[in-house]
Amino acid sequence: MSTRFDYYKACPEATETMLKLEEFVKSNGLDAKLYELIKLRSSQINGCSYCIDSHTRDLKKLGETDQRLYLLSVWREVPFYTEKECAVLALTEAVTLIADAGVPDEVYEQVRKEFDERQFMVLLMAINTINSWNRIGIATRLLPSRK
Structure with a gap:
């Protein structure tokens, strides 16, 4: 299996637009480790091997433990994530799988206990x-x- 094409070379303007979205998120106070947990959990759900590899490495650089990385896909079953992280992971799963059930009220309320409306956005x-x-x-x- 090989990469189909270099998306940046094919359309740099699209990549630059995506990078602007990244900068927006980073410039609005979202904790770096929390952002990487969002990225890794969404990537696990979507099955993006490149992103799973990349964000696992990024979380390791931020000091994340192996145990929490290994158990992220079953975060609800272990007591290793904070209430804030659980709220964000629940929202990540709901939005990533939005066609399944939308964003349930209980997920919205869980997130709103930890974040204001701007932070929610x-x-x-x-x-x-x-x-x-x-x-x-x-x-x-x-x-x-391969590394």
């Missing part, structure tokens, strides 16, 4: 951005490199 933009990256990566068959 920043979280939505973070989740939407990684979902877009996942779709680009999967459609172009972007693959992780």
Whole structure:
């Protein structure tokens, strides 16, 4: 299996637009580790191998433990994530899988206990951005490199 084409070379303006979304999220106070958890969980759900590899490495650089990385896909079953992280992970899953059930009221309320409306929008933009990256990566068959 190989990458289909270099998406940046094919359309740099599209990539630059995506990078602007990244900058918006980063410039609005979202904790870096929390943002990487969003990216990794969404990438797991979507099955983007490149993004799973990349965001696992980024979380390790931020000091994330192996145990929390290994258990992220079953975060509800373990007591290793904070209430804030659980709220964000629930929202990440609901938005990533939005066609299944929308964003249930209980997820919205869980997030609103931890974040105001502006922060909620920043979280939505973070989740939407990684979902877009996942779709680009999967459609172009972007693959992780061996390290």
